[in-house]
Amino acid sequence: MASRPLRTRVNGTALERTVPDERILLDLLREDLRLTGTKRGCDLGTCGCCTVLLDGRPTLSCLTLARSAEGREVTTIEGVTPAEGLHPVQRAFVERGATQCGFCTPGFILTSVALLRDHPHPSREEVARAISGNLCRCTGYTKIIEAVLAVGGGK
Amino acid sequence: MASEASPYRLLGTRIPYIEGPLKVSGRAEYTDDLTRPNLLVGRLLRSPWPHARLRSIDVSAARKMPGVAAVLTGEKYPTTFGVLPITHDETALAVGKTRYIGDILAAVAASDELSAERALAAIQVDAEVLPEYSDPHVGLGAVAEPIHSRGLNGSNIQKEVHQHFGDVDAAFAEAAHTVRVRGTFAGVTHAFTEPLVTMAEATPDGRLTVWSATQVPHYLHRALSEVLGIPLHRIRVLKPEVGGGFGGKSDPLPHEIVCAALALETGRPVKMLLDREDVFLTNHGRHPTQNDLRVAADAEGHLLAYDLSAVIDGGAWSSFGTVTTYYNGVLAMGPYRVPNFRYHGRRVYTTKPPSGAMRAHGGTNVRYTIETALDELAEKLGMSPFELRMKNALPPNSTTITQFRITSTSFLACLKAARERSGFDEKFRKLPYGRGIGLGCGFYISGSNSPIHFTPKMPQCTVHLKADMDGGIAVHCMQADIGQGSNTLLAAIVAEVLGVQLERVHVVPVDSDVSPVDIGSYSSRVTFMMGNAARQASERLLALLLAAAHELTGYPAKQLRVREERYEVAHRPEVGVSYLEALHKAMEHSGALQASGAYTSPPMGGTHKGARAGTAPAYSFAAYVAEASVDAETGFFAVEKVWAAFDCGRPLNRLAVEGQIEGSIHMGLGQFMGESMNYRGSRLLNPSLLEYKIPTPQQMPEVEVLLVGADDPEGPFGAKEAGEGPLVAILPAVGNALYDAVGVRFYDLPVTPDKVWKGIERRRAEGTPWKGT
Ligand code: FES
Ligand code: FES
Numbered sequence: 001m002a003s004r005p006l007r008t009r010v011n012g013t014a015l016e017r018t019v020p021d022e023r024i025l026l027d028l029l030r031e032d033l034r035l036t037g038t039k040r041g042c043d044l045g046t047c048g049c050c051t052v053l054l055d056g057r058p059t060l061s062c063l064t065l066a067r068s069a070e071g072r073e074v075t076t077i078e079g080v081t082p083a084e085g086l087h088p089v090q091r092a093f094v095e096r097g098a099t100q101c102g103f104c105t106p107g108f109i110l111t112s113v114a115l116l117r118d119h120p121h122p123s124r125e126e127v128a129r130a131i132s133g134n135l136c137r138c139t140g141y142t143k144i145i146e147a148v149l150a151v152g153g154g155k
Numbered sequence: 156m157a158s159e160a161s162p163y164r165l166l167g168t169r170i171p172y173i174e175g176p177l178k179v180s181g182r183a184e185y186t187d188d189l190t191r192p193n194l195l196v197g198r199l200l201r202s203p204w205p206h207a208r209l210r211s212i213d214v215s216a217a218r219k220m221p222g223v224a225a226v227l228t229g230e231k232y233p234t235t236f237g238v239l240p241i242t243h244d245e246t247a248l249a250v251g252k253t254r255y256i257g258d259i260l261a262a263v264a265a266s267d268e269l270s271a272e273r274a275l276a277a278i279q280v281d282a283e284v285l286p287e288y289s290d291p292h293v294g295l296g297a298v299a300e301p302i303h304s305r306g307l308n309g310s311n312i313q314k315e316v317h318q319h320f321g322d323v324d325a326a327f328a329e330a331a332h333t334v335r336v337r338g339t340f341a342g343v344t345h346a347f348t349e350p351l352v353t354m355a356e357a358t359p360d361g362r363l364t365v366w367s368a369t370q371v372p373h374y375l376h377r378a379l380s381e382v383l384g385i386p387l388h389r390i391r392v393l394k395p396e397v398g399g400g401f402g403g404k405s406d407p408l409p410h411e412i413v414c415a416a417l418a419l420e421t422g423r424p425v426k427m428l429l430d431r432e433d434v435f436l437t438n439h440g441r442h443p444t445q446n447d448l449r450v451a452a453d454a455e456g457h458l459l460a461y462d463l464s465a466v467i468d469g470g471a472w473s474s475f476g477t478v479t480t481y482y483n484g485v486l487a488m489g490p491y492r493v494p495n496f497r498y499h500g501r502r503v504y505t506t507k508p509p510s511g512a513m514r515a516h517g518g519t520n521v522r523y524t525i526e527t528a529l530d531e532l533a534e535k536l537g538m539s540p541f542e543l544r545m546k547n548a549l550p551p552n553s554t555t556i557t558q559f560r561i562t563s564t565s566f567l568a569c570l571k572a573a574r575e576r577s578g579f580d581e582k583f584r585k586l587p588y589g590r591g592i593g594l595g596c597g598f599y600i601s602g603s604n605s606p607i608h609f610t611p612k613m614p615q616c617t618v619h620l621k622a623d624m625d626g627g628i629a630v631h632c633m634q635a636d637i638g639q640g641s642n643t644l645l646a647a648i649v650a651e652v653l654g655v656q657l658e659r660v661h662v663v664p665v666d667s668d669v670s671p672v673d674i675g676s677y678s679s680r681v682t683f684m685m686g687n688a689a690r691q692a693s694e695r696l697l698a699l700l701l702a703a704a705h706e707l708t709g710y711p712a713k714q715l716r717v718r719e720e721r722y723e724v725a726h727r728p729e730v731g732v733s734y735l736e737a738l739h740k741a742m743e744h745s746g747a748l749q750a751s752g753a754y755t756s757p758p759m760g761g762t763h764k765g766a767r768a769g770t771a772p773a774y775s776f777a778a779y780v781a782e783a784s785v786d787a788e789t790g791f792f793a794v795e796k797v798w799a800a801f802d803c804g805r806p807l808n809r810l811a812v813e814g815q816i817e818g819s820i821h822m823g824l825g826q827f828m829g830e831s832m833n834y835r836g837s838r839l840l841n842p843s844l845l846e847y848k849i850p851t852p853q854q855m856p857e858v859e860v861l862l863v864g865a866d867d868p869e870g871p872f873g874a875k876e877a878g879e880g881p882l883v884a885i886l887p888a889v890g891n892a893l894y895d896a897v898g899v900r901f902y903d904l905p906v907t908p909d910k911v912w913k914g915i916e917r918r919r920a921e922g923t924p925w926k927g928t
Contacts, residue, residue, distance in 0.1 A: 036188035037181015039398075041348045042431040046844035049348055077181035086176060094175035097810040100818065101638025102178030103349040103398025109179060128852040135844060137348055137399050138638050139814055140821030141852040 008069040010035070011079030019066050026050045026061040028069075029076060037077035037106045041135070048134030051107035052076050058111045058133075077106035080113055088151050089113050098147035100138035107134050112148045121152045161805075164719065165651045166872050169810040173643045173657065174396070174636075183396040186352045186368045187428050194354075195224050197417050197427035198271035199410060200261040200278055201436065202253035205289070205506035205837035206302065207282035209251055212261055217277040222270030225420040226278070227262045232416055236378045238371075238406040238511075239607060242313070242473035244303055247382055247412040253282070254302055254471035255506050256838055257436030259409050264417040264425045289837040291443075291468040291503035302471065302504040311504040313469050314480040316765060320556040321495030323451075326460035330451035332535050336528040337447045339903040340520040341831035342468065344440030345513055346849060349398020351434050353411045354426040355418035363419065364391045367411050370400035370637045371675030372665050377608065378407030379415055394665035400637040401822070402512035403439055405677045406474055410437070435842035439511025440832065442479055442502070443468040446524040448487075451495075456536045458547045460495035461487055465521065467502040467510075474511035476502045481768030482517020487525055488555040488769065489598035490566045490776050491547035496556055506837045512677060514822060515882040518599055520904075526595045526887030527902060530894065539583070540594045540891070541574050544778070558761030562773055563875070565802035566598070568863040569778035573800040576861060577780040584895060588928035589785050593891025596778045599880030600771035601870070602680030604756045614753035615680065616688040617671035620649065620696050623747040626735050628655065628696075630662045633670040634685045639878055640811035641681045645689050647808065648871065652693035653700065654717035655734050671751070679876035682807065683772060684754045686871030692752030699748050700734070703741035707732045757869075773867045775880035776802040779820075781856070781888035785896045787928075790912025792896075794824060794856040794889055801881055802864035805873035812877045813860045819881035820858055825849050827886045829905050898925025 006019040010033065019028060026043075029035045029052065038061060041049030045063040052061045053075035054068070080087050089112050092098070099105040108131060115122055115130040122130070127148045128141070136144060161167030177183040214226040229248035237243040248259045261278050265271035285300045294302070294311025302311050327333060353367040363385055369375045369392075376392045379385070397404065414427040429437065445466045451459040465483045469476045484498030515522075533543040545567060553561045573594070574580065582592045606615045619631040630649055636642040646660040663669065673685055701712040704722040708715070708730055716725045723731025732740075741748055760770040778800045785792040799816050806812040829848035833840040841847050866873025890901050899914035918925060 034190075035181075036184075039185070039349070040187065040428075041350065041398075042844055044431060044843060044845070046431070047348055081180040081182075086179060090176075090179035093179045094171050097169070097171065097814045099172065099175055099178045100640070100814055101347070101349065101397065101399040102174075102183050103185065103347075103638075105178050106181045125853075128855075132851045132853060135346075135348060135849065137346055137401070137822070137849070138818045140817035140819075140858070141855050142817040142858055143814060145852065 006066060006070060008071065009073045011075060021067060023066040024062060025064040025066045025069060028066040029061060035076050035078050039103055039106060041103065048107045049104055051110045051134060053110055053114055056114060056117065058114050077109060080109060089116065092147040092151045096143050096147040096150060098139060098143040104134060104136045108136065108144055115148065116152055122148065124149060163651055163872065165647045165657065166807045167805060170643055170647050170808045171810065172640055173646050185349055185396045185398055186354055186366050189354055189366055189395060191354065191356055191424035193423050195264040195266060195421060195423050195425045196268050196271050197414050197425045198263050198275055199259050199413065200275045202249065202256060202258040202260050204253055204282060204284055205256050205287040206285040207253050208285055209249060209253060210281040210283060213279040214261060217263065217274040220270065220274045220277060222266040223263060223274045224423060225264045225417055226274065227413065227416055227420060232382050234382045236382050236407060237473050238374055238475055239473065239477055242477055244305060244473050245409060247409050247416060255508055257508055258471065259413060262413045262417060264421050287506045287837045289505055289507055289834060291466055291505055294503040294505065295501065302506060306504060312501050313473055313504050314477045314502045316480050316484060316498065316500040318484060318498045318765065323460045323462050323495045323497040326495040327451045330459050331454035332452045332532060334450045334528045334532045334535065335448065336524050336531065336902060338520065338524040340444045341905060342440055342443040342510060343513065343826045343830045344435060344438055344832055345401040345403030346844065346847060347399030347401060347403055350431060351408065351410060351429040351437060352427065353414040354424065355415040356424035357418045357422055362389050362391060363415060364393070365411070365415050366393045366395055368397050368404055369394055370397060370404040370635045371677060372633055372635060372667060373672050373674055375407045375411055376667050379412060382412050383415060383419065392667040394635055397635065397637040400676060401514045402516055402677065404637065405512055405675065406439055408437060431844060432842040435839060436508050438470065438508035439474055441513040441519065442510040444483065444520045446521055448524045448528055450528045450532060452532055456538050456543050456546050458491055458493050461493050462497045463487055464499040467500065469502045469504050470507045470509035471504065472509040474509050475516065478768060479517050481765050483521050485557050485769035486518035487521050488557050488559055489774060490549055490564065490596055491544065492549050494556060507834060508839060514819065515599060515879040519883050519886065522597050522883040523886045523890065523904065527890055527900065530891045541570055541579065544596055545570055557769065558766060559769055560759045562869065563804060563865060563867040564774065564776050565864045566776040566778065569776055569800035569802050572861040572863045573778040573780045573798045576859060577798040579780055588926045589787055589896055591892045591894065591896025592780060592782045593888050593895055594778065594780055595884040595886065595888030595891060597880060597883035598774050598776045599876065599883060600678060600769065601773040601775055601876035602683040602756065602771050603678035604759055604770040604772060605767040606674050614755045616673040616684040617751060617753045618685065618688040618692040619671050620692050620750045621747055622696060622738055624739065624742060626659060626738060628660045630660060631670045632673050632685060633665050633667065634673040634681050635665060635676040637676050639676065639815060640808060641676065641685060643811065644682060644808055645685060648686060648689040649693045652690060653697055654719055654721065656720060679879045682874050682876055683870055686874060687754040688752045690752065690871050692750045695752060696748060696750035699741050699750065700737040703737045704732045707736060707740055772869055773875045775875050775877065777880055777884040779884035779888040781885065781892045783889060783892040783896055785893060785911060787897060787915050790908035790915065792893060792908065792911055796857045797885065797888065798859045798861060799881065800861040800863055801877065803862065803877035804864045804867035804870045804875035806862045806877065807872060807874045812862065815877045816860050816881040817858050820885045821850060821855055823882045823885035824889065826904055827889050827906055829907060831905050
């Protein structure tokens, strides 16, 4: 397959590079750009660990061609994290014990950031639905939901 | 709840994980996040046959392919290994035979993935297909082609256990009531989110360095040394952050050894990341099991005897299987007094992915059967399920008939809390048809008393501390944080004892070059054993600091007390020195301060065969109530709420303990309501996270955690385990709640809606209404 130039933005920075057509977005991020905060849990679209935001929408980067990011904005966990301190969602995850092994956590945070942007005060059901594409094997989701609700002003 | 007011500054509060900020920012480093210059990609060729004799493996074409650095087959490393020294029956790659679909036949290291895959495709394997044995019952007798030569009398039995304590037959003869329950349990697997992954590098100084997603770095270290023939001190094992384990990263695994072998072969670093299907095939999950339990009780409901047997499907290897076989019996010995006990357990090799240790190993399936039987017994007796359990509860400072030493137990407090908070008595058999409430209980070992590898004379855990002039305290220990929060607890214990701020304490990532041995995260041993070792090390360091404070203040050390960052005279608090002043004074004599602490569990247990299995320095206890609703038309059911009363002694980090309980409930519910390793013959049909059904956030009930434990006399600051015991009680609590809802018993797991619907229909057809319906 052919390689062609890809023009996209990753975490607010313009990126231009030649990328093979079949290159997967997750590989571009992890292998080429060394943005290893995006995790590879299954490579099959079944765990949500590879979730990134594509123009703000949660997207499974393991099922997405890098090419799909052409002219769009990719946000990874590195892009959510402020230069100093943590994003409120990140802080809530730490303080409320919503991260245990942490492998699922970047995916959950990106999903939650997108949810809270569109629904600043979600209900418990809305949070549960929003995160249902992300697998966590450690927490039983209890504290993840609590953390997201806390940021949204619920409890 | 009890012990809410903590005498400790940090311990007993809600302590966020110290590495939390790294995890939430994607900066925590897991093995696959690491790289090395000139890195090769390792790939495995797996057996397509469940059972076959290998005639030849031709790798000559593969070796010549572009980008290929090495191709490896089994004969180079024929040394057997396994997690238990008594049952070494694995090889890194198949030698002579393949024993399940997924056994490793060959391995390739290449410059990139595609070259590695092409090389695998070019390997020619000639094999003679042998009979497959997917049903453990077939392997109970002699078979044409035993899977292993070590099977008993030409069968596929890996381990057989006969135990008899007291006189079970006499007990049944005098029993007023008996109950018999048989249960069949599908295999389940850990499904941690981080796939199995290892990176290895052999360097010209003759050393081998291995980074791996492991929960027991020390056993990996030993297996590498044994199989590769390299002395332990020439191998360096590092454990980066690990994305969950639940038992599935506790055996030394073949791909870890193969990855290291490829590094030796090539002289270059090699990384081997298993894909999700390979992770399912590596398995080592909970054993598919069939239990048969008879319970005898007197007219008042005192338990007289258990007569128990189990057939356990081991898959292709031994793994922890000898322990599993014992555990399936002896973990029936709590939380009740059972004066007579007989057990016959058989673990049988099959040509399927190996079973092993999974969270609440050996204690989960038998617990479901027991608690279901007790629910039936209570009904026969016309007694509340709570009354029956209270009547039979093991008291503190007692001994089971299997010679387990029960020291602390707050089981009665668990029962009381769960009963009251759930309003059980107002709801039991009184909720409308389709709604039900149920009780399930359990107990679990708080650290296996028997270290797998050494004589009890060597400590199970050692902790080293170093305090230097910067005021930071480095903590070294090979304990493996796999997400359960042991790094945080380790730091908190050190900070608590020394009186310093938590951020002064730095837990150095596991590195066998500097971390003193701890035998890892399994058997719920870390809080208890590491906690005690850390406490001892910290107290020894504190003694050095207090001696310096004595020099500075003139007051004897025993009159000094520890305050935050300060040591002051108890009766003259205005006289004191800061932590840093004391530290720098102490350093005048020795430079950086060092201290070491260790833990060895005390002698315990009987002298009968297998007496060590199930002995632990303490046990956790649980009483869970679940409320569930059932849609009688479809069989779909939902668990609405769980009241989880748990005795982990004193909870040292409430946030972490709650997290363990909530996560355990989720995992236990998964096994109850749908998780199942499905096979056609020996072929695993659902090796993906899509087809292996883990409960969604919407299926997760509200959980009310009730921590009611009293201090354990030997646990660190009174603590016991909270990592595995919280799992076992949820399954029977839900099963018994479904019975209360629709009057149907479910003995076999998982319980899927079709089974519920069939049960309801059967009951209707029999014309036996339940709660008026
Ligand atoms: S890695 Fe993309 S969904 Fe699992
Ligand atoms: S914290 Fe481990 S998978 Fe979510």
